[in-house]
């Protein structure tokens with residue numbers, strides 16, 4: 001490609017302990033041994049890349065940071081090559097700190113309670129089946145491209161009241177923001193602008209013709225004093241819901257199917273005992289947590305005895321925390337009936353993922369419907385499984401063979 | 407005779423992960439924001455002790471206490 005805005009190349013990592021890089025292809029392909037190596041060295045490691053960045057490697061260190069809003073700010077939540085100006089309403093409440101955080105979050109919580117998700121469940125079940133109908137007669141399928149990718153984007157579009165048919169557009173923006181945008185400012189800004197223009201038009205349309213979807217809900221929301229939200233706040237929250245609602249759950253469903261494709265014993269057990277699926281979903285979330293959020297150190301402190309300096313970013317790796325053997329016996333194994341599972345896949349502390357109930361419901365339904373209709377499937381060894389880079393980890397290409405092995 | 411158990415959610419720690427409600431729906435309730443509190447006076451009816459311990463050991467915020475009386 002002769003794109004002028006080619007992302008900056010990063011030299012390959014040769015010293016993971018002092019020079020880690022979460023965009024290195026080795027990390028993208030298989031981060032687990034890297035985290036183990038780093039954890040064995042220190043609860044917090046540092047790299048000079050990304051203008052200075054720490055990585056806590058233990059559950060305890062991650063918990064300490066997640067609960068410390070005095071020394072760590074959420075004003076920047078993606079570790080990138082640059083630190084542009086801070087936008088107060090970038091994507092509230094995920095980018096908000098106390099005291100603004102709580103009211104912004106409370107506003108969004110009611111539409112995402114477990115009961116609200118129960119009402120959405122039939123639509124998600126229908127989406128899964130519509131997708132399966134399209135490829136069930138085939139012998140092989142890319143399950144990422146034709147199944148996992150479409151479920152969350154259609155579900156969140158349904159909630160927001162925007163056309164499910166626009167999902168390719170949404171997926172494109174999110175790829176530009178969460179992956180290409182780490183190293184390429186132009187791509188990031190382009191996607192944010194297009195997304196904002198799209199939502200502005202949706203808001204305008206609702207001013208004359210109100211709807212009963214999430215966009216109207218935010219437009220009608222009032223704060224404690226009875227004032228409507230600033231326009232930039234409504235837009236920021238809409239951007240958040242779209243960005244956070246798509247890649248994350250796409251990744252979690254994909255990793256789960258990837259695991260089941262290569263672990264027939266687990267797959268057969270879930271088919272025989274479907275009531276175990278919710279427990280298995282928690283374990284798959286632990287073992288293959290998709291999301292790493294970031295924080296910015298705003299005041300010098302120590303974490304698990306390690307000094308951290310202001311001005312650096314922190315890669316708050318919930319996935320690495322969830323692999324800490326001090327917290328989880330057999331942390332490197334997937335134990336689908338694990339009973340004690342305090343995993344941190346949805347974060348810890350005040351920034352607990354608003355969409356966790358949505359994600360759990362989507363994962364359960366996606367696995368249930370797939371296993372019901374496609375009990376036999378395996379990885380197609382002639383193809384390649386590829387993984388996304390950076391902030392959200394999940395399979396982007398998932399070649400499967402369908403039907404019993406001959 | 408086993409001792410009587412009581413569950414209690416610390417509202418300052420709870421962040422609404424809803425694991426307790428999923429694992430022990432009889433023992434916990436969620437408010438309109440999805441944050442949990444113990445159902446009624448928190449006393450665990452006989453036969454549900456296991457669910458109380460399960461909820462405690464799955465709360466990511468360590469917000470649940472199981473008190474043996």
Ligand code: SF4
Nearest residue numbers: 420421423424426465
């Ligand atoms: S599991 Fe813990 S944090 Fe989640 S709702 Fe229950 S008490 Fe609150």
